Each structure stands twice: as C-alpha cells, then as structure tokens.
Amino acid sequence: MGSLHTAFPVAGAAASKCAYDSHAEENRLNASREVAPVSLPNCRLIKGIEAGSEDIDILPNGLAFISSGLKYPGLKSFAPDKPGEIFLMDLNEDNPRAVELRISRGFDVASFNPHGISTYVGKDDSVYLFVVNHPHQKSTVELFKFVEDDNSLVHLKTIRHDLLTSVNDIVAMGPDSFYATNDHYFSDFILMFLEMFLGLTWSNVVYYSPKEVKEVASGFYSANGINISPDRKYIYVADVLDHSIHVMEKHANWSLTPVKMLQLDTLVDNLSIDPHTGDIWTGCHPDGMKLFHYDPENLPASEVLRIQNILSEKPVVTRVYADNGSVLQGSSVASIYEGKLLIGTVFHRALYCDL
Numbered sequence: 408m409g410s411l412h413t414a415f416p417v418a419g420a421a422a423s424k425c426a427y428d429s430h431a432e433e434n435r436l437n438a439s440r441e442v443a444p445v446s447l448p449n450c451r452l453i454k455g456i457e458a459g460s461e462d463i464d465i466l467p468n469g470l471a472f473i474s475s476g477l478k479y480p481g482l483k484s485f486a487p488d489k490p491g492e493i494f495l496m497d498l499n500e501d502n503p504r505a506v507e508l509r510i511s512r513g514f515d516v517a518s519f520n521p522h523g524i525s526t527y528v529g530k531d532d533s534v535y536l537f538v539v540n541h542p543h544q545k546s547t548v549e550l551f552k553f554v555e556d557d558n559s560l561v562h563l564k565t566i567r568h569d570l571l572t573s574v575n576d577i578v579a580m581g582p583d584s585f586y587a588t589n590d591h592y593f594s595d596f597i598l599m600f601l602e603m604f605l606g607l608t609w610s611n612v613v614y615y616s617p618k619e620v621k622e623v624a625s626g627f628y629s630a631n632g633i634n635i636s637p638d639r640k641y642i643y644v645a646d647v648l649d650h651s652i653h654v655m656e657k658h659a660n661w662s663l664t665p666v667k668m669l670q671l672d673t674l675v676d677n678l679s680i681d682p683h684t685g686d687i688w689t690g691c692h693p694d695g696m697k698l699f700h701y702d703p704e705n706l707p708a709s710e711v712l713r714i715q716n717i718l719s720e721k722p723v724v725t726r727v728y729a730d731n732g733s734v735l736q737g738s739s740v741a742s743i744y745e746g747k748l749l750i751g752t753v754f755h756r757a758l759y760c761d762l
C-alpha cells in the first residue's frame with residue numbers, strides 16, 4: 408500500500424469510500440463522494456447518549472456496555488467539559504434504555520476519558536470490564552468489576568506500562584490479562600500527527616498479563632479495533648489507515664502469527680463479533696477528512712459492514728447501513744445481539760435497530 412496515500416484521508420487531503428472495492432487507489436483519491444444511503448426500517452436514536460458511544464461490548468446475556476465522552480486531540484467533542492461515562496443497556500427489554508453506571512469512590516471520575524472497552528466473564532460469573540482510559544492524554548487500562556444489583560462499577564486497579572503507549576482498544580483474555588492495540592508509537596500529539604502523515608507503520612499489538620507484557624504484532628499504520636473469534640483461535644485487528652482487517656492466529660504462549668488480511672478500502676474502526684455466526688461487524692468512516700475536520704455544514708457519514716467467512720477464499724462483505732450524517736455521524740462500532748444492532752459513534756449519538 409502506498410503509505411502516503413493511506414495516510415492522506417486523515418491528514419485531510421482525500422476521502423475514501425466505505426465499501427468493498429477492488430479499485431482501492433482510485434477511490435482513495437476520490438475527494439468528495441456521496442455516501443449512497445442504506446436504510447434499516449426499525450431504528451431509533453438512544454436517549455441520553457449525545458456525546459459519543461465510542462465502543463460497545465455486549466455480554467452473552469444481552470447486557471450492553473457503552474463507553475461515551477471520549478476527548479482526543481484533533482477530534483470533535485460535544486461535551487468538552489464533561490467527564491466520560493459508561494452506560495448499560497439491557498437488550499432483552501422491548502424498549503431498552505441507556506443507564507449511566509455509577510463508579511465506585513476512590514476512582515478519579517473527573518479525568519475519566521474512556522476509549523475502547525472489553526468484558527470478561529469469570530468462572531464464578533463475575534463480570535469484569537476493561538476500559539482504555541486517557542486521563543490527561545495519557546494511556547491507562549482501568550479494570551472494574553460490574554455489580555449488577557446497583558448498576559455500578561467497582562474500580563479494581565489501574566494498569567500502566569511502558570509498552571501501553573497510546574492504547575486504542577483491548578480484548579480481554581482473562582480476569583487481568585488482555586491484548587491491546589497501540590494506535591500510534593508516539594503519544595505526543597505533534598509527533599503522533601507526523602507519524603500519521605509520514606505513514607510510519609509503528610503501531611502494534613501488545614499482550615499484557617501481570618506476569619508478562621510483550622509486543623505480539625507490529626507493522627500497522629494505525630491498529631484500532633481488536634477482537635477474537637468465537638472459537639478463540641484467531642485475533643482480528645482493524646488497521647484504520649490501511650483500510651484493512653488482519654487475521655492472526657493465537658498461540659499457547661500468547662504470540663500471534665499473521666494468517667491473512669482483508670483489504671476493504673475504508674477506514675475500518677472497531678470490530679465486533681457475532682458469537683453465533685462468527686461474522687465480523689464493523690463501524691467505519693466513509694470519509695476520514697470530515698471526521699477530523701468537523702463541519703456542521705458537511706457532516707461525517709456513517710456506515711456499517713458485515714463480513715462473513717473471513718477465513719474463506721471469498722469473504723462476503725455487506726453494507727448493512729449507511730447514512731450521510733443526517734441521522735448518525737461518524738459510526739465507529741456496530742454490535743449485534745439476537746437480531747438487534749447497536750451502532751456507536753466517535754462523538755455523536757448511538758442508534759438502536761431491530762433487524
């Protein structure tokens with residue numbers, strides 16, 4: 408891939424389209440393309456979520472966790488002074504509402520700036536929530552225990568490590584271990600921008616456990632969403648600037664080896680997996696420029712893709728939803744539960760659809 412071209416959409420010189428297309432180069436230079444709408448009949452915006460729904464994770468029992476309120480250099484925020492929040496939705500209800508989870512005392516809520524999240528259900532059915540946090544523009548991973556009885560999160564610990572430089576997303580492997588993507592090598596904003604502009608492939612994936620921390624994959628332009636196949640054999644990593652999804656095999660010592668890459672010609676963001684079918688669902692940005700240079704007259708669009716049979720020779724890529732921003736701006740994640748679809752955004756609202 409031409410590294411400068413792939414860096415351009417975000418640096419502001421070109422736009423890309425959010426659909427499977429073999430004419431990648433052509434589309435990357437296609438500066439202002441209309442997003443052909445794909446509508447779904449039964450959707451509604453979720454009340455109470457107005458400032459982002461960056462990442463979503465749904466438990467097998469239908470409880471959905473939603474992180475909201477990310478503040479990130481270069482990105483729009485509709486609530487710049489408000490700390491971030493975690494919402495809970497019970498997707499088994501007919502008309503589910505988003506409820507803000509209370510965070511236990513002792514945790515610095517004022518600087519809470521949640522990014523990627525991941526859940527882990529322990530042997531005794533305890534639910535652990537891992538949250539990537541950017542307090543004061545640093546990167547930490549916060550570990551919480553979810554207490555369903557009183558809709559609260561009890562803070563267990565803050566994880567910091569030299570290898571966790573610019574964490575974007577995580578996928579939990581155990582009650583205190585995970586894989587994390589670093590979307591940049593540098594954490595300083597100016598260096599980060601330069602890195603993106605030069606198209607350096609220094610972004611990586613790190614395995615963390617209290618006993619061992621190591622880099623397990625590298626060479627990404629900007630590793631973003633990460634998730635695991637239902638059989639827990641493969642790890643999927645979205646490279647947002649390379650417009651691709653990487654499939655990696657997970658080994659007993661937690662190392663990862665590349666299996667294949669699916670080129671999508673889109674800014675693929677967070678990945679979510681249907682636990683029954685193994686399909687990958689992703690929120691993506693048809694136009695990176697509009698996302699990074701917010702203009703109320705020219706809104707960032709939303710698009711949701713479903714990828715079936717990614718390990719086969721011919722994965723099937725379907726545009727399930729697309730909107731020019733009039734309903735939903737900057738979709739970053741799409742999560743599925745029993746025929747219900749939740750679509751989250753970087754800094755806008757969240758959409759709930761009955762498929």
Ligand SMILES: *[C@@H]1O[C@H](CO)[C@@H](O)[C@H](O)[C@H]1NC(C)=O
Binds near residue numbers: 731733
């Ligand atoms: C966006 O799409 C809606 C409905 O699909 C349409 O009514 C509207 O004119 C479009 N807006 C722009 C700016 O293209």
Ligand SMILES: CC(=O)N[C@H]1CO[C@H](CO)[C@@H](O)[C@@H]1O
Binds near residue numbers: 523524739
């Ligand atoms: C968890 C995760 O991968 N978050 C990404 C979701 O999408 C936004 C929008 O681009 C990214 O900034 C996040 O890093």
